[in-house]
Amino acid sequence: MALGSSPDQPQPLGRVIMATKDWVGRLGEIWVDAQVVEIKRRNAPTQFLTFRDRVADMSAQVTVSAMVLDAAGPLPEGSRVTARIRPRMWERNSSLTFECLELQVAGEGRLLAQLEQLKRKLQAEGLFDPARKRRLPVLPRVIGLVTGKNSDAERDVVTTIAGRWPAAQIRTRHALVQGPNSAESVMTALAALDGDPEVEVIILARGGGALEDLLSFSDEGLVRAVAAARTPVVTAIGHERDSPIVDLVADLRASTPTDAGKRVVPDHAAESAALADARTRLRRAVGVRIAEAQRHLDQLRSRPVLVDPTSAFAAHFDRLSLLRHRLDAAIERRLRDEESHVRSAVSSIRALSPKRTLERGYAVLVDDAHRSVCGVADTAPGARIHAYLADGSLDLDVVATTPEGDQ
Template identity: 75%
Template structure:
């Protein structure tokens, strides 16, 4: 029922807002097709989003509980969604907003959400960790190739591998690369090459395509098969912007089949040029080393000691002669000093010897028993004593004994 009013009888604003709220609430719930252009997540029970019409330039603010938003799974901004909403008018500021009661990702966005959920699951299991990645062989004996029969990807890989390394060997296993059975077909081909002992590396190649075309390369079974393979695996699926899940478990991800060929074998021309350059550098290094060693050898040979090995003895002979002269002079000085000391000692000895005393007129007296007579008490009158003189001896008889005191 419409409200009546006039300048004399206006309606209260709150009553008008309440009426609008009542009218809006009668619209009830409705499913809408829209695009999510913004999601404002916060640590609160209510989350805010912005929906926009996919055709007309119209947008609105939408609220949703955290449970509703989480139940929809990952929703990248720009995703197409189908939402069950109802309009609401807030009493305090009379603003109009929409409450989302249920949210579903639609179209390609739904596929992206499913892939994102699978990606998070596999990532949580550690399948994407870098330590699982194996190094590619520098020059494989045999290259395994899984690709579609007569496809552009097969032609690109084979042509570029043969151009880069003409002697390369390729073993091809054709598989379905699109459709319901493509994942199983690729897994079968991969298992056959992985069991081949001659195959050192495997390339899984496919040309570009839409998200649905590449969906089989995000199959969980195929992803786990690539992760479990014993042989290093290179994936070349789609283009640079395409990232199927198998790329995350491969040992190396190539942006295109041509890029895969660049990583699996070296460039023969570049390697030949590199070897030639390295040989030239090695030759120059060896020549430089030999020249340096020859220069050192010439320097050693030009030294005087090698030109005339006996020349170094001349200085030693001169020094030896000088030392010998100094030694002889020292010996002479020592002998003269010792001779002088000896002469002095001899003179002293001679001056103190009994013989010198006898030469001065003294005599040494002894009795008949050759005992020294040094006192008158040592003899008696009538005794015979012997007197030793400088030139002989005398036998004397004592005729008188006189005491020196008397």
């Protein structure tokens, strides 16, 4: 019931606020359709959202428990939601908020949430690990293509590959790329090309479209088939902004079908130009190397030792001549010294020679046994002795012996 009041009998503000809170609390719960324009996450049990009407320019502050928010799945800002809420008024500052008791992502947002849950599941299994991705062949001879029949994607891939590398062969398997059975159709075509031993790389191509149109390329079965393929797989689904789950397990993601053709084969004209440039640079490098070697050879040939190999011996010849001269001089000096020494020795020998003594009038006496007779005691009367003089010898008979004291 309404509170009575007058200028003389006003109601306390707190009573009015509490009465308003009581009235708001009796409004009960209601399901609303809204758009989430802001999410304020924090490390606490209660989280804060901002809901906005999808048509009118009106918004409201909403509190939600972390458990309810997490149960709704991935919820990016801008998502359309269906929420069960009830109004609440905080008496301290009289602010009006809504408490969210249940939250569901609606429309495309629900679809995105389901895809995000599938992504998390596959990521936990390691299917998105970069280490699993294989390198594409440098120059594939046979290229497999899975695409819709007579589609723009098929034309873009074929035209691009033919223009860049005409020698490449394309083996196309047409499949449904949209609709209930499209994922199974793409898997069948992929298996056929993957089983072909001549196919070196496979392209999955489809033009752009709405999220629902590309759902088959986020099918779990198709994603697992691409991950298990023996042949490297390149995906070219939609446009740059499109990102189906199959892109995450493919060995290479191309932004468009045309980009896929560019990624799979090199440009013949560019490669030819690069090859010609490489040949030119190689010839130039070889020419420079030969010129450097020729200059080095010319420098070696211009050195005196190579111009006249015997010139290196000239100094040695001069030194040899000097040594020979010094040796001759040394030998001559030695011979002179030795000659002088010999002459001195000869003079000394001659001075001491018995012959010189004999020439001075002395004689050498020996008996018949050629023993020296040095004194009278060495002989006796009647003995024969021989006297050797300077110019001959005498045979003498000893008549008598006279000792030196008896003379």
